[in-house]
Amino acid sequence: MSVVEEICLYPALTLIGALTVCYLAVTLGWQLIRGFRVHFLSSWWKSDLRQYGNWAVVTGATDGIGKSYAEELARRGLNIVLISRSMEKLQRVAKEIEQQSGRKTKIIQADFTGGDEVYTPIEKGIKAVSIFSIAVNNVGMKFHDEPIKFIDAPNLRQKSSHFI
Structure with missing residues (x-):
């Protein structure tokens, strides 16, 4: 066969x-x-992110992925609002971004473990820049000492959480 x-x-x-x-x-x-x-x-065909506004906001912008996002967004032509806890790190990263990309930066010191009152200075700081549409929320939070899923997190308004 x-x-x-x-x-x-x-x-x-x-x-x-x-x-x-x-x-x-x-x-x-x-x-x-x-x-x-x-x-x-x-690497050759990049989107023009400025069509979304001249500024991008990045939280957790002084280390790791947040810093990388801020640097890349600045490299792509956006001015950057950097939000983090450490003023010293914010100033260092802002200076680096301005030197490397020639873009403007604005820094806002904010500790998200403080509760709702953290949003007032952020709101005031962001109002000072032109309209933006890009926001990268990179703030890391840890609840208690055991890992849990975000959906299972306790009441986020409680002050029992702390930064990683």
Whole structure:
């Protein structure tokens, strides 16, 4: 019995196999296209973020991911409002961003463990800049000493939480 004759004996299995191969080929092809776009084209073809406003606000902006966001947004042409607890770190990061990108920065010292009163100085500081549409909330909070999901967090208005 030839291969063609065997394939004809099992048409349902042949169809399932062909559909599976097509699905995998399309899925892999799409992932390759997306990967190429993200990793290669993004360095040449950048979105103009200034269409959303001249300023971006970044909380937790003095270390780690928050600092990286602030630097990248400044590199892409936006002025940055930096919000964090440490005034010394805020001043250092603001100076770095201004030197590296030539963009303006504004710093707001805020400790989110203090409760609702933290929002008043932030609101006043943000009103001083032109309209913005980009906000990166990168404040890390830890409740008690055990990790919990945000959805299961206790009353967020209680002062039992503290920064990581």
